[in-house]
Amino acid sequence: MGLKLFNTMGREMQEFVPINKGEAFVYACGPTVYNYAHIGNLRTYIFEDILRRVLEFSGYKIKHVMNVTDVGHLTDDADSGEDKMEKSARETGRTVWDIAKFYTDAFFSDIESLNIEKPEIVCRATDHVGDMIDLIKKLEDKGYTYVSGGNVYFSIDKFADYGKMALLDRQNLQAGSRIEVDSNKRNPHDFVLWFTKSKFENHAMLWDSPWGKGYPGWHIECSAMSMKYLGESFDIHCGGIDHINVHHTNEIAQSEAASGKKWVNYWLHGEFLVMNKSKMAKSAGNFITLSTLKEKGYDPLDYRYFCLSGHYRSQLQFSFESLDAARTARVNLVDRVKALNAEALGAVSDKLSDKGTLYLEDFKSGIEDDLNCPKALAVFWTMLKDQNLEAGEKLSLSLMFDKVTGLELSVKKDEKEEIEELDDNIRRLIDEREEARKSKDFARSDSIRSELKMLGIEIKDTPDGTVWKKL
RNA sequence: GGCGCCGUACCCAAGCGGUAAGGGAGAGGUCUGCAAAACCUUCAUGCACCGGUUCGAAUCCGGUCGGCGCCUCCA
Numbered sequence: 001m002g003l004k005l006f007n008t009m010g011r012e013m014q015e016f017v018p019i020n021k022g023e024a025f026v027y028a029c030g031p032t033v034y035n036y037a038h039i040g041n042l043r044t045y046i047f048e049d050i051l052r053r054v055l056e057f058s059g060y061k062i063k064h065v066m067n068v069t070d071v072g073h074l075t076d077d078a079d080s081g082e083d084k085m086e087k088s089a090r091e092t093g094r095t096v097w098d099i100a101k102f103y104t105d106a107f108f109s110d111i112e113s114l115n116i117e118k119p120e121i122v123c124r125a126t127d128h129v130g131d132m133i134d135l136i137k138k139l140e141d142k143g144y145t146y147v148s149g150g151n152v153y154f155s156i157d158k159f160a161d162y163g164k165m166a167l168l169d170r171q172n173l174q175a176g177s178r179i180e181v182d183s184n185k186r187n188p189h190d191f192v193l194w195f196t197k198s199k200f201e202n203h204a205m206l207w208d209s210p211w212g213k214g215y216p217g218w219h220i221e222c223s224a225m226s227m228k229y230l231g232e233s234f235d236i237h238c239g240g241i242d243h244i245n246v247h248h249t250n251e252i253a254q255s256e257a258a259s260g261k262k263w264v265n266y267w268l269h270g271e272f273l274v275m276n277k278s279k280m281a282k283s284a285g286n287f288i289t290l291s292t293l294k295e296k297g298y299d300p301l302d303y304r305y306f307c308l309s310g311h312y313r314s315q316l317q318f319s320f321e322s323l324d325a326a327r328t329a330r331v332n333l334v335d336r337v338k339a340l341n342a343e344a345l346g347a348v349s350d351k352l353s354d355k356g357t358l359y360l361e362d363f364k365s366g367i368e369d370d371l372n373c374p375k376a377l378a379v380f381w382t383m384l385k386d387q388n389l390e391a392g393e394k395l396s397l398s399l400m401f402d403k404v405t406g407l408e409l410s411v412k413k414d415e416k417e418e419i420e421e422l423d424d425n426i427r428r429l430i431d432e433r434e435e436a437r438k439s440k441d442f443a444r445s446d447s448i449r450s451e452l453k454m455l456g457i458e459i460k461d462t463p464d465g466t467v468w469k470k471l
Numbered sequence: 472g473g474c475g476c477c478g479u480a481c482c483c484a485a486g487c488g489g490u491a492a493g494g495g496a497g498a499g500g501u502c503u504g505c506a507a508a509a510c511c512u513u514c515a516u517g518c519a520c521c522g523g524u525u526c527g528a529a530u531c532c533g534g535u536c537g538g539c540g541c542c543u544c545c546a
Binding site for chain 2: 047323440
């Protein structure tokens with residue numbers, strides 16, 4: 001039984017068959033770095049990380065490319081509007097390059113704390129303008145473009161399959177129902193490949209091109225960079241569900257028009273994180289960042305666990321109540337594995353029993369069924385609670401499963417080291433409480449316990465003695 | 472207006488034709504000086520509603536109601 005993925009192209013479940021045996025080439029749309037990523041954005045990167053880990057678990061060697069969009073996305077209207085980078089720069093008094101650097105760093109810091117594996121190749125749009133120009137020239141040579149009002153447009157009527165993935169009916173497309181149509185366009189759904197005319201003056205990011213000084217349109221970077229690093233045809237392209245209709249539809253048109261080949265075999269799209277019944281967006285006033293969660297005392301991995309509790313193709317309902325549930329579940333999971341470590345003295349069983357093998361198969365069938373993480377977590381918990389499985393085997397399975405879940409279960413914090421970190425005052429209190437308990441002075445011991453709780457230390461008296469843990 | 476998706480317990484959420492996974496919360500119990508933790512037990516004759524197909528439907532079909540998204544930059 002192999003890996004099955006839901007392909008947006010054709011809207012059906014398909015067995016994953018890579019172009020090159022044993023290798024998976026993946027392109028994922030990355031961040032636009034004019035602001036912080038919010039946790040809704042981050043959900044998509046967690047989904048892509050799970051895809052990576054499942055492919056690795058299934059034995060594929062991965063080449064994963066992610067772009068960083070540091071130019072070219074506009075704030076409003078179809079093909080006008082102010083460049084978001086420029087707007088952000090103007091508002092904060094920094095240069096566009098500073099803005100890009102700052103938010104790129106912030107993004108990768110978030111990614112790292114969520115234990116997301118970094119793609120093999122991360123590429124910035126501004127470093128690849130030459131590649132984009134080459135691609136536009138190719139499209140021009142093949143007759144897919146026209147120049148109007150100073151800008152280079154892609155003519156969608158020249159590309160027969162336009163809108164195939166999005167299930168767009170070209171005859172019934174209603175452009176302009178919500179926005180003003182750019183009068184330079186022959187077809188309202190044509191899109192810009194290269195701008196030389198912007199209605200905003202003093203554009204800071206400009207490059208020379210055969211069509212004049214300007215900047216690239218906002219779909220061309222993904223086509224240019226993916227083909228540069230992964231070839232004209234590759235296996236998987238993923239991104240947020242909102243990209244299906246416009247961004248990915250246009251990318252397909254320009255890429256396949258240029259190469260004359262099928263560009264991508266499998267399209268995977270992650271659903272939205274919703275909050276109070278609507279998608280997370282700054283304009284809706286429900287914009288939460290990972291920093292906000294950290295300030296509230298959550299571990300980034302609490303959010304990762306939360307995301308794993310839902311399927312990537314379903315909307316996930318965010319609330320702090322649910323996040324609390326995820327935090328508790330994650331901490332319990334970590335504690336259980338820690339306990340297994342202690343019980344098995346860290347020795348994993350190298351051989352699995354029939355029962356253990358069954359759990360492994362169950363887990364695999366979950367993740368191979370279009371990355372069904374909720375199913376995989378359910379198997380994980382059932383395995384941990386199985387009273388007929390020995391600790392070493394449970395530990396071994398846990399560490400295997402965590403290759404996919406990425407909850408850092410194998411990073412066992414040495415409790416002795418933690419004790420070293422405790423300052424003397426706390427250690428003295430713990431000792432003092434032990435003395436009090438021995439002499440049956442329970443009022444004293446209880447007051448010390450509450451004092452420690454104020455300091456963030458929780459005490460538990462087990463049959464094997466008193467243990468403590470940081471809250 | 473066009474198109475796509477969804478509605479499962481107090482909360483989150485799997486299941487997608489064979490008789491309701493998992494987590495969190497809640498309840499009871501064992502243990503404990505008391506707690507906490509751990510462990511055990513318990514928690515939807517029911518899957519928005521109404522019809523239909525079927526030996527059998529949360530799962531398929533039709534309708535109704537409710538919600539979300541895309542068609543504008545957007546994860």
